[in-house]
Structures are given as structure tokens and as C-alpha cells.
Amino acid sequence: MAAELHVFAVPGIKEVMPGDDLGRAIGDAVLRSGRPTASGDVFVVAQKVVSKAEGALVRLADVHVSAMAQRWGEAHGKDPRIIQVVLEEARRLVRMERGIIIAETRHGFVCANAGVDASNVPPGYVTILPRDPNASAARLRDALTAILGQPVAVIVSDTFGRPWREGAVNVALGVAGLAPLADYRGRADHHGRRLQTTVIAVADELASAAELVTGKTCKTPVAVIRGAAEWHGDGSGEALVRQASTDLFR
């Protein structure tokens, strides 16, 4: 485990627009902050700004609404155009009850509304999830490492609800330069018994820690976790997606 972590937001990132160079915007904000990047830093970047920079937006005026989306939207007081985008982003609907849609995305994420979100987006648009969040993270890592002169790791994060527990938490959609899982299996506890089953989703815990300093209004969409060199490494956020063959809750 890390000896000590510092978690802080990167101030001064202006509103991100489609086509913006997000790596440059984050890197410049860090340089302006007067707080040099350190070895072992992990940057946690909100999905929302990644989607906006990549143009992963849908203009609602362009959406052709299906009959099901129309009925569901009318029945539950929601914009049928947004429901249609949710259906198009889903590869499978896991639950569709009480006005709530829990969907499995093309990436394998299971989340509300297939990650489609209207908050912190210009009126008339919604964001969808980045096409390949690991590639997004890799581009940001390359840009930030070049601008800041230190090898950094990057997590692209989003806020997901959970079954059985109230409240959402931040999780990692994609990672670059980071080993997302820490595997303690085979290590001994202090009675010398080998730990049997403990694999920790470090990338999700880092994403959750970052949420505590960024909040939900998106004025500060990027946080740094300092002291996390232990988890720098190679890995993909795909390792965080449980395969259907081992999932008891599909």
C-alpha cells in the first residue's frame, strides 16, 4: 500500500468544448497552478470532459425517436429523445423499471442510462461515454507526460450507482499507465494463512478518492492523487469489467 496519499483538484480548467486539446488544457492548468507534478502522480479525469473534448455528444434535435422510447419517456416524464440515445448506447438492458434504465454498454459497463448524461452539457445535447476510455486515458497520459516532464498515470472516471447501496461512487472507465487491480492472493496474513480471494479494484478506489475533491458541478473535472507510484504499471480498465461467465448478477 501507499505510505501516504495527497488528493487535490487541478484548478483553472476552462469549460471544455468539442475538439479541444484536453491534455494541453489540463497540462497548462497544472503548470499555472505552481504545483509541480511529482513522480507517481495519478490524474483522474471526469468522463464528462473527455466526452466533450472528443465530441462524444449527441444533438437531441437529430434523434429519431422509436415508439418504445416515446412511450417510456411519456410514461415517466423524461425526454423521449434522451431515452432513444440510451437505447442506442446499450447493448443490453439489464433493468427497465420504475422509470429507471440500467443498461450494459458496448464496453461492458453496467450503469444507469448507459452512461448518457445531460448534466454539465450545453442545452439540447447529451454526452455519451467515450468510445474507448482506455485509449482516451492513453492519449491524456502521453500528452501530460510530455507537457509535465514526469511519467503520470491517468484514469478516466465516471459516477455509477450500485445495487443494494444508496449513493453513487466514482469508478474507473479507462486507465493508462496504471495496474487497475491489486492482487493480494497468496500473500500471508499475520497468522501465516494465505489470503484466498482478495483482489482490490485500486483504480476504482483512486477514482472514488478523487471524487471527494472534485464534486459534481464539474468546475474541477480533474484531480491528482500524489503518492500512488505503487500502482503505476501496465494495465487496461477492461480488467475491471467482470466477464459474463463469472458474473452472478447478469
Place this chain on the structure above:
Amino acid sequence: MAAELHVFAVPGIKEVMPGDDLGRAIGDAVLRSGRPTASGDVFVVAQKVVSKAEGALVRLADVHVSAMAQRWGEAHGKDPRIIQVVLEEARRLVRMERGIIIAETRHGFVCANAGVDASNVPPGYVTILPRDPNASAARLRDALTAILGQPVAVIVSDTFGRPWREGAVNVALGVAGLAPLADYRGRADHHGRRLQTTVIAVADELASAAELVTGKTCKTPVAVIRGAAEWHGDGSGEALVRQASTDLFR
């Protein structure tokens, strides 16, 4: 959100035994560490040491094994006595497949093995979850506040797996002096649109952040999160347990 968080483990806590004064043990370790407690600190304490201090242990030699526990244990290469303790700690089994038991505890937590755990426990024993994790947290808060001279908040944490995602993360079983949920509903995003649905499980995110500095071998079962005054307040970990009436995954 917080401006900046520091997350660090409390060193020097000796192995906890039944009947130990855990608040005193943690408080003394903090005083010995030479790092004074600050206003706004949140202490995250692993369930394992809380259970041990409270005597929430079961001696396997005393367990009367039912026929189902015997069959399940034999079928899956597990100790039937531990399976029996799992059944006794459950109020409902949510899944019992492929050698895995996901159970709902008397508290309403849904987790593997109803929280019964043999790691970091003397041979021949297992721990069960504290009877009332919020009361456990409140006792620790009172003890630590008295010993350290600062009002602190306390989270009793455990490591839970999740549907759909690989790896476990730390969550809060009980809290004291802390508002476990942050409700952003009704706040405006930066387009002036009201955020509709975002309630964040801050206590779970704090527990996850703490796991990053404590690890799983239980030599450092307590972490401090400094800078978390924003979430000090009144609340119960019961707010984190989704009620069956609003849960799509029971």
C-alpha cells in the same frame, strides 16, 4: 468538496484481542506517532479489528453443522463449519452458486459470505460483522475525541465485491460524526441546469481512499483522512443501505 485530502495509516497498532479497548489502542498509537490529530479528521477502522475487539468471533469447534452446510462445504472444498456460520449470519441468501454465497446480513448489507471471514484471525476462529457497526463507530468516536482532544468522525469499513465489476472495494458499514451521503440534487450545473439525481456515497468513497494506505494484511487497520471536515455531521451508515422497496436487484 474538500480542498485537499491527506490519507495516511496509523502505525504501531498491536494485534487486537477480544476485550481490548480499541479506542484506547488507536488513540495511543496516534499519540505515539507524533502527528497530532487535526480538526476534520476522519478515522477509518477496519471491521476486522472492531469485530475482534468486540468479541464478534465464532470458535469453529463449537459450530453445529447443518446438512446443507455439510453438503455445500464438501461440494466446494470449503470448511462446512464456516459455511454454517455464514448461514447463521444471513437473513437471506441472494445467490448460492459456483461455490459462492452472496447473502443479506441482518444489517441489510449484501456481501460475500455474510461478512464471515477467516483471514487475519487466529486459527480455529472466524470473525462475524459487528452487531451494530454504527454503535461501534460511535464508541470509537467518543473514545478518540476524548483521547485526542479533537472531534473526529469514524467509519467502520469492510471490503465488498460488486456485481459487474472485478475487484473489491472498501465501503462503510457504520459511521459516527459523519454525514454518509452528499446530496447534490437541486444544485445547478454550470449551465444553470439543476442536477437531477446525484447523491454521492461519501462515506464509501472515504472508506475506499483509506484502503489504499492500509492494504489487506491488516498490520495497519486504521487510516486517517485529513481535510474531511466538510462531511463531519450527524448520520448513520443505515442511510447507505438501500431499502428493498427501491432496489431493482433484490
